[in-house]
Amino acid sequence: MDLLSIVKQINGVLWGPIMLFLLLGTGILFTFKLRFLQIRRIKNIFKQAFGGIFKKDKSKDSDGISSFQALATAVAAQVGTGNLAGVVTAIASGGPGAVFWMWISAFFGMGTIFAEAVLAQTHTEKIDGEITGGPAYYIKKGFGSKFLAGFFAVTIVIALGFVGNMVQSNSIGEVFKSAFGIPNIATGIIIAVLVGLIVFGGISRIASFAEMVVPFMALMYIIGGLIIILKNFTMILPAFKMIIQGAFNPAAATGGLIGATVKEAFRYGIARGLFSNEAGMGSTPHAHAVAKVDHPAQQGLVAIMGVIIDTLVVCTFTALVILMTGSIDSGLTGIALTQEAFARGFGSFGNPFIAICLLFFSFTTIVGWYFLGEANMKFLFGKKSLPIYRMMVLLFIVLGTTMNVPIVWELADMFNGLMVIPNLIALLGMVSLVVKSLNDYESKYDKLGNLK
Known part of the structure; x- marks a missing residue:
């Protein structure tokens, strides 16, 4: 049996019904424990996420980055090829109804991602003068397990910093070769140089890059999609009908075109939704940990906006x-x-448009995932390890564009699955801390987030 077959078998177990049940179940648990926070505080969520975009007083120093910069960095990591290709896989395998279950996964995932951001804010460390945080830090300091913290840190460095970034650069290389005839290796070298210019500038440059590029990237894609939707406006209601009907009767939604069952619509919708917005996977808390806010729950509300942008919009x-x-x-x-x-x-503009969008989505994901890996390299080996880590990431980016990637995709999925396990264990073990933080916040701030 070859390596690819072995890894596929492991993934069949890792990403089977048990993992989906745990991820979705964790979201349901936090949603109820937090009393449907994502509905009760929706105005507060928007105000907290976008109300301070133009305030520069809290953004650029060694003690962290602004709340909006943290959101942009998190969204950079969340919005990637999954938003263009993952949705398609869900529809192709589970029918249009899979989209409905993606929405459900996003709704409950908001509870999980709030908890991750609050715990990350609460358990930070100052390493060589810089604030750093993420699941490895709250697993060690809050949950009290050095082993699980170390295990998480190793798996996320491999899953996202190295293997995951090979997948992203490969996607860019393939699409640019198809759309413009550019050789893969040339694309890889250009990407590596551009990424190097950003990441060697540290967290402040990464945050500034994300703050400028991510809103533009999202708006460009949304405007492009909106133009097509408006051109075909008579199909809006039929499309939503296909989604709703397909969630409970897939054959009726497509006239039997896709032989999906309700079980497949549910499975692929939940899976792709959770993979896309990353709620419970332990990735986005690294960005939210270093945001400068007055209360941890404030950044938890901002984190919810990341799920809204990623899944409910894009x-x-x-x-x-x-x-x-x-x-x-x-x-x-x-x-x-x-x-x-x-x-x-x-028309003929469609292919270049998607190629450019994919470039932005994948490139920002590479930068975002680099940052997540950096936080965990600091946890494992201190700041002295970063020059070696940076060079390795750039090498993997170039290699990714030259490889046939079925094994790389499977390895990325495997290490993604492995890093979820310690994060979920810690989240479930610290439910009371998250609830306590929210209760403290709500005792001090009104429904719009103003001090009482």
């Missing part, structure tokens, strides 16, 4: 464009189906 736009242009009947899947949908909507 993933939904991808799904609507596919369904409204009729591309679901093309027989394509993956990024090729997304390209087909935008080609039907934009």
Whole structure:
């Protein structure tokens, strides 16, 4: 049995029903424990996320970054190829109804991601003069397990910093070769140089980059999708009907075009939703840990906005464009189906548009994932390890564009699954701390987040 077969078997167990049940179940638990915070505090969430965009007084020093910069860095890590290709996989395997279950996973995932951000804010460390945090830190200091903390740190460095970034650079290389005829290795070298210019500047440069690029990236994709949706406005209601009907009767939604069952719609929708917004996976808390806020719960509310942007907005736009242009009947899947949908909507401009969007999505994810790995390299080996880590990341980026990546995708999934386990154990062990933090916040701040 070869390595690919072995890793696939491991992933079949890791990402089976038990993991999905634990991830979704954790979100449901926190949603109830926090008394449906994502509904009760929705105005507060928007105000906390966007109310201080233009305030510069708390942003750039060794004690952290601004709340919005933290959100932008987290969204950079969340919004990637999964938003273009992952949604397609869910629809192709589970039918349009999978989109409904993606929304459900996002709703409950908001409870989990709030908890992750609060715990990350509460358990930070100052390493060589810089504030750092994330699951490894709250697993060690809050949950009290050095072993699980170390295990998490090792797996996330491999999963995202090294293997995951190979996947992202490979996606860019393949799409640019297809759209513009640029050799993969040339694309890899250019990406590595650009990433190096950003990451060697440390957290302040990474945060500034994310703050500028992520809003532009998201708006560009949303405007492109909106144009196609408005051009095909008569298909808006039928598309939503396919999604809702497909969640409970997949055959009726597509006339049997996709032989999906309710079980498959649920499974693929929940899985792709959780993979996309990363709630419970332990990635985004690294950015939220270093945000300068007056109360940990404030950054928890900001973290919820990341799920809204990633799944409820970007993933939904991808799904609507596919369904409204009729591309679901093309027989394509993956990024090729997304390209087909935008080609039907934009004509010859569709392919270059998706290539450019994928460049932004994947490139910002590479920078975001580098940052997550950096926080854990500091945890494991201190700041002295960062020059070696940076050079290794750049090397893996170049290698990623030259490789045939089935094994790389599978390894990324495996290490992603492994890093979820210690994070979920710690989250479930510290439910009371999260509830206590929210109660303290709500005793001091009104529904709009103003001091009482």
